[in-house]
Amino acid sequence: MVRRLISRCIRWASTLLVLVALVTNWYVHQPRYWQQVQAQHLPPPLAKWAARIGNASADLTDALGLTGRDVEVAYPTALSTNMVACAGLPRRVGEPAPSDIAILRKTGFVVGYSPSLRHPLWAAYRTYPVATPAELPPRPSSFKPDPQAKRSPQHKEYTKSGYDRGHMAPNLAIASRFGKAAQLETFLTSNICPQRSGLNRGPWYELEYRISEIWPNTVGSVWVIVGAVPSPEDRRLQSGISIPTAFYQIVVSQRGERLRAFAVYMPQNIRSRAYARSTLVSIDEIERITGLDFLADLPDDVETALEATTPTRLWPTGIRGLYRLLRERFRSYD
Incomplete structure (x- = not known):
């Protein structure tokens, strides 16, 4: 019972982390002015960490050519x-x-x-x-x-x-x-x-x-x-x-x-x-x-x-x- 509960918690936590990485990755690929407007509606710590997590994720996916756009x-x-x-x-x-x-x-x-x-x-x-x-x-x-x-x-x-x-x-x-x-x-x-x-x-x-x-x-x-x-x-x-x-x-x-x-x-x-x-x-x-x-x-x-x-x-x-x-x-x- 305890093992199943722990396993379930790990799966939920993993799913949540993936979702957070995906959402924040999408967020930091939006135009800068749009990000600034959205950040005004978020608590400052949340906006800061969304940007940090998103940039960390995007740094990897951009490097592999999976995300982002060149000029x-x-x-x-x-x-x-x-x-x-x-x-x-x-x-x-x-x-x-x-x-x-x-x-x-x-x-x-x-x-x-x-x-x-x-x-x-x-x-x-x-x-x-x-x-x-x-x-x-x-x-x-x-x-x-x-x-x-x-x-x-x-x-x-x-x-x-x-x-x-x-x-x-x-x-x-x-x-x-x-x-x-x-x-x-x-x-x-x-x-x-x-x-x-x-x-x-x-x-x-x-x-x-x-x-x-x-x-x-x-x-x-x-x-x-x-x-x-x-x-x-x-x-x-x-x-x-x-x-x-x-x-x-x-x-x-x-x-x-x-x-x-x-x-x-x-x-x-x-x-x-x-x-x-x-x-x-x-x-x-x-x-x-x-x-x-x-x-x-x-x-x-x-x-x-x-x-x-x-x-x-x-x-x-x-x-x-x-x-x-x-x-x-x-x-x-x-």
Whole structure:
């Protein structure tokens, strides 16, 4: 009798958990504004946990290609794999982007550095599949000022600031494809922004890992623009380095005659275990927030179609990619 009761309770609990996962999975795939409206009618703790459970479930089903929708458009012209930037470098159209952006061309990436902010406003790079990745060199022990960049900070200017030295063009993607000399360029402070550790070592790094280690094997070349959103209050470290209020990544790929893209927006105070999929926004929204124009070399109709809509998932990884992602996630949590 007791065993039957326990068995029945386990079955009911399992059924309930599956239903909760399915409902919350569906919930987080709905438009963001709809979720915000519904959350107003729920107790705050319930809305928070619905989003967390839903994003955890959706992160798995999206990776397997079972759920979610990409934003993609027809584009028969092949993107140049000789360029690190897809469809042109970001262009300033207004504030809050500063007007003193210096273009610094490095091995495998380009940086848009601002002397007034004392950090990069954006960086652009491309990843691609490699048959034999370069052995990852040992991580340098410190960051160096960039002789090409005015007012490039010293390593010690970040010390005890409460912020990580956060890469824009990432060490992993560049060093694994271009070797030691290129890696050292990613450790120039012209490529570094103040980032909270929860962001830098959490969802930001996980997205970098997908871009470097997983998606090139499933979609081919991946073009990326990463950047910082200047603080409207012009908050600065004691050393005078501006503290961004948030960061973004715009990611583009092409398969055949289809072009697809997504963008994420991550505030400084994001949870370290937040799912990157929960930060998806439209590219138009990033343009509005930053005062920059992206993908400007695309035909207007293609650019408009690609930038106006928010996808409901990150790109699938496949089973093998999902395994690698989960292994890396739990390794980084140790």
